[in-house]
Amino acid sequence: MVADGILLRVKGLTKKFPGVVALDGVDIEARAGEIHGICGENGAGKSTLIKMLTGAHTPDSGTIEFDGVTYTALDPRRAMAIGIGCIYQELNLIPHLSVAENIFLGREIYLSDSLNILDRAQMNAKAAELLADIDLNVSPRARLGTLGVGHQQMIEICRAIWSNAKLIIMDEPTSSLSEKEAHDLFRVMARMKERGVAILFISHRLDEIRANCDTVTVMRDGRTIESFAMKERSVDNIIQLMVGRNIQNKYPKERAAHGDVVLSVRNLNRKGVLHDINFELRAGEVLGFAGLVGAGRTETARAITGADPFDSGTIEVFGKEVKIRQPLDSINAGIAFLTENRKEQGLILIQSVAFNATIVKMHKYGKAGWLSLKGIRETARKICAEMRLKTSGMDMLVGKLSGGNQQKVVIAKWLLSNAKIFIFDEPTRGIDVGAKVEVYKLINQLVAGGAGVIIICSEMEEVMGMADRILVMHEGEITGEMTQEEATQERIMYAASGFKQAS
Ligand SMILES: Nc1ncnc2c1ncn2[C@@H]1O[C@H](COP(=O)(O)OP(=O)(O)OP(=O)(O)O)[C@@H](O)[C@H]1O
Ligand SMILES: [Mg+2]
Known part of the structure; x- marks a missing residue:
C-alpha cells in the first residue's frame, strides 16, 4: 500500500465511444478500509469507470495507480491478480454448479500440483469457512441456482475474499435486493472495511450512500465533480452536485379528478x-x-x-x-x-x-x-x-x-x-x-x-x-x-x- 493509505489513485482517465465522451479526465482516490460511494446521473460514466478498473475496457489516456504500481491499462486477469474484485449487477456465476465450485471457479484447489484432480473436500471445507466468515447460512454443496439473488451476490463476495481482493467494486448491487438482503450486504461490507479492504459502491439510492459510505465522489458528464467525507454533506447537497440544480420537490404529485x-x-x-x-x-x-x-x-x-x-x-x-x-x-x-x-x-x-x-x-x-x-x-x-x-x-x-x-x-x-x-x-x-x-x-x-x-x-x-x-x-x-x-x-x-x- 502507498504510504498515505491511498490504495487506488486514478488520474485523468479518459474514454471515448463513437459520439460520446464517456470519461473526460476522471480523478478519484480510494483508501484502504473505506467505503467510497460514487453518485451521478444516468450516463455520468460510473459503470465505464468501473470497467476501466476491472480491465473490461481500455482507457484512451490517463493512469490507474493501484497498490503503489502505476498502470495505463488493465486486463481482467491482471486486475484480479493485483487484487481488484468486482461484484457485477449481472452476476457472473454458473447456476448449475455448487456454491463451493462457484467460489473457486478459475482458482480451484487440486489434490497435488502434479495431479489434475480437484480436492473437493478441501474446497467444500474452505468454502464453509468463507461462508461462516460472512455469517451466510448456505451449504457449500447447494446448487447456486437454488439461491436467491441476494445470496448469489454474497457468493461473489466470497469469491473476492478468496482471491484476496484489496478493492471490491459494486455497481448498483442493491437494485434487485430485498431490504433484508441489502441489510446483510451492508453488514458484510462493514466487515470487509474493518479488514482494510476498500470498497467502491455505486448506487442511485442516496439513503444507502448516506448510511454506509465514508467518502463520496460525485460524477457528472464523465468528470469527477467533487470528493468529500459523507458526514460533512447532506443528501440534498449531493443531489445538487449530481444534477447541477436544486430539486425542490422530490415527489411533485398533482391530483387529477377521478372518473369511472x-x-x-x-x-x-x-x-x-x-x-x-x-x-x-x-x-x-x-x-x-x-x-x-x-x-x-x-x-x-x-x-x-x-x-x-x-x-x-x-x-x-x-x-x-x-x-x-x-x-x-x-x-x-x-x-x-x-x-x-x-x-x-x-x-x-x-x-x-x-x-x-x-x-x-x-x-x-x-x-x-x-x-x-x-x-x-x-x-x-x-x-x-x-x-x-x-x-x-x-x-x-x-x-x-x-x-x-x-x-x-x-x-x-x-x-x-x-x-x-x-x-x-x-x-x-x-x-x-x-x-x-x-x-x-x-x-x-x-x-x-x-x-x-x-x-x-x-x-x-x-x-x-x-x-x-x-x-x-x-x-x-x-x-x-x-x-x-x-x-x-x-x-x-x-x-x-x-x-x-x-x-
Ligand atoms: N460500449 C459503448 N458504446 C457506446 N457508448 C457507450 C458504451 N458504453 C457506455 N457508453 C456511453 O457512455 C456514457 C456513460 O455510460 P455509463 O454506463 O458509464 O453511465 P452510468 O453512470 O453507469 O449510468 P447509469 O446510472 O445509468 O448506470 C453513456 O452516455 C453511455 O451511453
Ligand atoms: Mg451504470
Whole structure:
C-alpha cells in the first residue's frame, strides 16, 4: 500500500465511444478500509469507470495507480491478480454448479500440483469457512441456482475474499435486493472495511450512500465533480452536485379528478401465488402497490397482463369483461405494462433508441403506422428529451446506453402507446434522482389525461409520495388498503408483514 493509505489513485482517465465522451479526465482516490460511494446521473460514466478498473475496457489516456504500481491499462486477469474484485449487477456465476465450485471457479484447489484432480473436500471445507466468515447460512454443496439473488451476490463476495481482493467494486448491487438482503450486504461490507479492504459502491439510492459510505465522489458528464467525507454533506447537497440544480420537490404529485372505473379485478386466484385479489382502478387515479419483495405484486400484474396464467377470476376493462390469455390480449385491451426486469422483457438491445421507443405503437397500428412513423419518432424524441435521455442520437443502439438510460427508453415506449391503463413495476429503479422527478411528472400527465395508473414500488417514500391510494400485499394476498392521507410507514409495514388491518 502507498504510504498515505491511498490504495487506488486514478488520474485523468479518459474514454471515448463513437459520439460520446464517456470519461473526460476522471480523478478519484480510494483508501484502504473505506467505503467510497460514487453518485451521478444516468450516463455520468460510473459503470465505464468501473470497467476501466476491472480491465473490461481500455482507457484512451490517463493512469490507474493501484497498490503503489502505476498502470495505463488493465486486463481482467491482471486486475484480479493485483487484487481488484468486482461484484457485477449481472452476476457472473454458473447456476448449475455448487456454491463451493462457484467460489473457486478459475482458482480451484487440486489434490497435488502434479495431479489434475480437484480436492473437493478441501474446497467444500474452505468454502464453509468463507461462508461462516460472512455469517451466510448456505451449504457449500447447494446448487447456486437454488439461491436467491441476494445470496448469489454474497457468493461473489466470497469469491473476492478468496482471491484476496484489496478493492471490491459494486455497481448498483442493491437494485434487485430485498431490504433484508441489502441489510446483510451492508453488514458484510462493514466487515470487509474493518479488514482494510476498500470498497467502491455505486448506487442511485442516496439513503444507502448516506448510511454506509465514508467518502463520496460525485460524477457528472464523465468528470469527477467533487470528493468529500459523507458526514460533512447532506443528501440534498449531493443531489445538487449530481444534477447541477436544486430539486425542490422530490415527489411533485398533482391530483387529477377521478372518473369511472377503468380496471376492475375480481377474485383473481393462482394456486400458491395469488389469493382472491380484488381491486378497482379509476380514471385519473394513481394506485400504489406496496409490500416486500416477493409479496405477489409483480405476479398480480403479470396475471392481469397475460404474462402468467391464472386459475380463476375476472378482469374488466371499462366495465366490460376481457379474456386475457397472452400479453397481446392485454395490449389490445389498452393495458400497458412496464416490466420490472427491463433488460429481459422490455427492450431489444440490438435495435436503436427510436425503434425501441416506437415498437408498441407500430405493432398496434400495423401497416398504417408507417404513415405516421415520422410523427411517432418526433414524439419519442420529445419524451426522451423530457427525461434527459443521454444518447448520441435516436439511432444509437439501446444496448450501448447506460443502465438507467435504457430504462428511460422503456418508459418512453409505453408512454407513446395509446393505453388508458398503465402498470409500472418499479418504474424508477436504477434511475437517477433528477430523472425520477421527470417520470413522476409524466405519471401526472397520464392521469391528468384520464388514464389510470398502477405503480408497484418497494420504496415506501415513493409510493406514499405518488399514490392516491395504496394497496399492501403479503404472500399473494391484499392485506391493507389506505388513502394517501391515511398512509404511514408503520401502517404499510404492518400490512406488509401480513397483519390484516381492520378497515
Ligand atoms: N460500449 C459503448 N458504446 C457506446 N457508448 C457507450 C458504451 N458504453 C457506455 N457508453 C456511453 O457512455 C456514457 C456513460 O455510460 P455509463 O454506463 O458509464 O453511465 P452510468 O453512470 O453507469 O449510468 P447509469 O446510472 O445509468 O448506470 C453513456 O452516455 C453511455 O451511453
Ligand atoms: Mg451504470
